[in-house]
Amino acid sequence: MTAPRGRPRDAEADRAILQAGLDLFLERGVEGASIEQIARRAGVGKPTVYRRWSNKEDLISAAMETLVADEYGWASTAVSASPYEVVEAAIERAAATAASPRYRALVARVFGSAVSHPELMAAYWRRYIAPRRRQAAALLERARELGTVAADADLEVAIDMMVGAVTYRVLQPAPPDVDEMRRYLREVYRQAGLLPRSDLRAGLGPQPTTDA
Amino acid sequence: MTAPRGRPRDAEADRAILQAGLDLFLERGVEGASIEQIARRAGVGKPTVYRRWSNKEDLISAAMETLVADEYGWASTAVSASPYEVVEAAIERAAATAASPRYRALVARVFGSAVSHPELMAAYWRRYIAPRRRQAAALLERARELGTVAADADLEVAIDMMVGAVTYRVLQPAPPDVDEMRRYLREVYRQAGLLPRSDLRAGLGPQPTTDA
Numbered sequence: 317m318t319a320p321r322g323r324p325r326d327a328e329a330d331r332a333i334l335q336a337g338l339d340l341f342l343e344r345g346v347e348g349a350s351i352e353q354i355a356r357r358a359g360v361g362k363p364t365v366y367r368r369w370s371n372k373e374d375l376i377s378a379a380m381e382t383l384v385a386d387e388y389g390w391a392s393t394a395v396s397a398s399p400y401e402v403v404e405a406a407i408e409r410a411a412a413t414a415a416s417p418r419y420r421a422l423v424a425r426v427f428g429s430a431v432s433h434p435e436l437m438a439a440y441w442r443r444y445i446a447p448r449r450r451q452a453a454a455l456l457e458r459a460r461e462l463g464t465v466a467a468d469a470d471l472e473v474a475i476d477m478m479v480g481a482v483t484y485r486v487l488q489p490a491p492p493d494v495d496e497m498r499r500y501l502r503e504v505y506r507q508a509g510l511l512p513r514s515d516l517r518a519g520l521g522p523q524p525t526t527d528a
Numbered sequence: 529m530t531a532p533r534g535r536p537r538d539a540e541a542d543r544a545i546l547q548a549g550l551d552l553f554l555e556r557g558v559e560g561a562s563i564e565q566i567a568r569r570a571g572v573g574k575p576t577v578y579r580r581w582s583n584k585e586d587l588i589s590a591a592m593e594t595l596v597a598d599e600y601g602w603a604s605t606a607v608s609a610s611p612y613e614v615v616e617a618a619i620e621r622a623a624a625t626a627a628s629p630r631y632r633a634l635v636a637r638v639f640g641s642a643v644s645h646p647e648l649m650a651a652y653w654r655r656y657i658a659p660r661r662r663q664a665a666a667l668l669e670r671a672r673e674l675g676t677v678a679a680d681a682d683l684e685v686a687i688d689m690m691v692g693a694v695t696y697r698v699l700q701p702a703p704p705d706v707d708e709m710r711r712y713l714r715e716v717y718r719q720a721g722l723l724p725r726s727d728l729r730a731g732l733g734p735q736p737t738t739d740a
């Protein structure tokens with residue numbers, strides 16, 4: 317993948333291509349989104365697309381990042397903060413993202429293509445998921461030192477339980493709105509040990525009162 | 529839905545219809561599996577299909593059950609058994625099911641259609657998932673009495689974390705084989721409190737040695 321060259325026109329074309337790639341993927345799935353269709357909808361020529369992305373899996377996985385980019389925001393927080401503060405600070409944005417119809421559509425499309433088009437999941441995993449799992453594992457390790465994660469817990473499984481719960485929940489009948497998603501995320505993090513039970517939250521500063 | 533009438537020919541047609549429905553769904557998704565195609569592949573007329581199922585969502589969700597029917601087997605176990613024994617006794621079959629390529633394909637198809645065809649997820653939820661969630665909640669309540677599930681844990685979230693982890697895991701790159709799935713399921717159940725940590729397992733009788 318070539319880095320955008322920084323000229324306004326290139327940046328604009330990049331944005332249009334990623335937007336078209338995301339829209340077509342959400343509308344039609346990976347089978348229904350060809351480089352040709354993406355180029356046409358973005359209003360650029362196919363060579364412009366191929367100059368940046370060598371295949372549609374890379375393009376679509378880059379496009380997906382524009383929707384979910386930093387919905388957890390766990391990377392940007394100071395290392396000195398407690399893991400609970402890092403998680404708490406990220407809940408509002410995570411809830412807004414996870415409760416949105418486009419996030420639900422994205423999860424359905426990515427999961428739906430995982431067996432028939434494993435290259436897309438593989439590209440997304442490499443680009444987006446793997447680095448975020450490393451952040452989550454680091455937070456779980458710090459929570460383990462604080463005693464809310466079991467000493468012998470497999471952290472990869474713990475991450476699957478958190479991500480799996482949220483992605484499964486949004487595909488169920490009657491998906492949550494933002495308020496319910498905020499409550500849901502807190503409960504997921506508590507059960508995983510990434511937030512303390514309520515009697516331990518005194519040290520977190522002012523809390524939203526949305527917690528049941 | 530009409531109950532099968534019990535004549536051998538009806539039972540045979542039912543089986544052929546469900547098999548064709550499952551195969552077409554796994555191959556092509558819900559969009560690609562019409563009642564007409566299912567009838568043709570099953571070698572029966574459309575009226576024979578419609579006599580039993582009023583729409584393809586009901587048919588496909590019934591067909592899915594033939595693949596996953598009792599993979600957890602939590603219903604059939606004596607109420608007097610400990611919840612840990614019930615879970616332990618079901619792991620072998622659950623691991624075999626969850627590690628199979630057809631199960632992975634099923635999860636991808638069901639999740640993949642959840643947003644574009646919510647009626648299928650709704651029918652599957654009603655027929656298959658909801659009763660099994662009630663069994664899982666009952667087990668979690670018994671585990672809570674034994675102290676391995678937190679007193680204030682939301683059990684619906686705990687169920688999502690278990691099911692979500694497994695369904696998410698099988699869609700990831702490098703899906704588990706049966707041995708790894710067995711280990712994985714045990715770790716999921718331990719983290720959810722449906723199996724005790726290893727130092728508490730003395731009461732479970734002879735254990736397989738596959739545990740890491």
